[in-house]
Amino acid sequence: MQLNFSKGFKYVDKAGEFFNNFYEGDVFPKHVMDPTGMTVKIDEKTQLKVSPHHLWMHFVEPDSFDYQSREFLKKATLVNSIFEPGKYTRIGWRNYLVYECGDKYPEIIPNDCLKGGEFSEIVFTKNIEKFDSRISVSKLIKEGENTKAILFDIDIFKKEDISPENYSDVSSILKDIENAYKSDALLEVVNDLLK
Numbered sequence: 133m134q135l136n137f138s139k140g141f142k143y144v145d146k147a148g149e150f151f152n153n154f155y156e157g158d159v160f161p162k163h164v165m166d167p168t169g170m171t172v173k174i175d176e177k178t179q180l181k182v183s184p185h186h187l188w189m190h191f192v193e194p195d196s197f198d199y200q201s202r203e204f205l206k207k208a209t210l211v212n213s214i215f216e217p218g219k220y221t222r223i224g225w226r227n228y229l230v231y232e233c234g235d236k237y238p239e240i241i242p243n244d245c246l247k248g249g250e251f252s253e254i255v256f257t258k259n260i261e262k263f264d265s266r267i268s269v270s271k272l273i274k275e276g277e278n279t280k281a282i283l284f285d286i287d288i289f290k291k292e293d294i295s296p297e298n299y300s301d302v303s304s305i306l307k308d309i310e311n312a313y314k315s316d317a318l319l320e321v322v323n324d325l326l327k
Contacts, residue, residue, distance in 0.1 A: 133189050133204045133225045135211070135302065139218025140184040143169075150182065150214045180207060187211050197310050200225075205303055212299050220302055224289030225309045230272065231282045231326065237271060238282065238326050258321060261312040263288045269325060284322060288312050 143150075144167060154161055154172050162173040169183030181188040187208055194200045211217070253270040268285040288309050294301045312318060 133191075133200060133306075134186055134223070135188075135204075135208050135220060136186045136222040137211075137215075137217035137220045138185070140186075140211075140215050142215045142217075143182065143184045146214050150210060153210060178203070182207075182211065197313060201306055201310050205306060208302060209299075212296065212302075216296060219296065220292075220294040220299070222289060222291045223302060223305050223309070224287055225306070225313070226285070226287040227313065229284040229286065229322075231284065231322075232274070233280050233282060235278075235280060237280050260288055260317050260321070261308070261315055263290050263309060263312050265289070265312075265318075267321065282326070286313075286318070288318075 147165070147170060151160070151163070151165075151170065151172065154163075154174065161175075164171045169181060171179065171181045173179050177192040177194070179190045187204075189200075189204050189207060191200050191203075253268060255266070255268045258265050258267055265286060265288045267287075268283075270283050270285070272281040272283050273279070274281060290305055290309070292305070
């Protein structure tokens with residue numbers, strides 16, 4: 133999940149104030165920091181990066197979309213209160229969804245479109261609900277088991293200038309993106325590819 137902003141260079145002045153929020157007792161998590169940004173490993177499944185231009189969080193095997201949304205919004209609210217960016221310019225939520233298909237890949241691309249080869253990756257854009265999206269579909273093989281799978285790399289996002297006074301719009305947009313992930317529109321795209 134990523135929230136882009138402009139005029140976020142208070143990061144340089146207030147990084148310590150922001151990152152003091154990540155102490156557990158007297159212990160600060162593993163991190164890398166320089167003037168261009170900081171990465172914090174919050175726990176084994178959660179990583180955060182912040183810079184003068186964006187907040188980015190990565191979740192491995194999250195419990196739910198709701199959990200990701202809630203945790204990201206907490207950090208975005210912290211960025212808003214401490215760094216006071218000039219405006220927000222983009223909010224995006226990217227997920228990697230894996231479909232295991234056993235010992236054979238589904239025929240995703242019609243053979244007459246392959247011109248004698250087979251697909252390794254398909255990338256296309258699609259409007260999902262009221263958002264732009266970039267969808268990449270590629271082949272995977274599960275290590276050690278030779279199980280074939282399809283990776284759906286789905287990035288749903290909105291580019292829109294949001295002023296700090298309207299920061300609550302970030303929460304609304306994030307909730308709408310979460311709903312887009314749960315929508316029939318996205319499910320139809322995935323199902324059409326797997327037919």
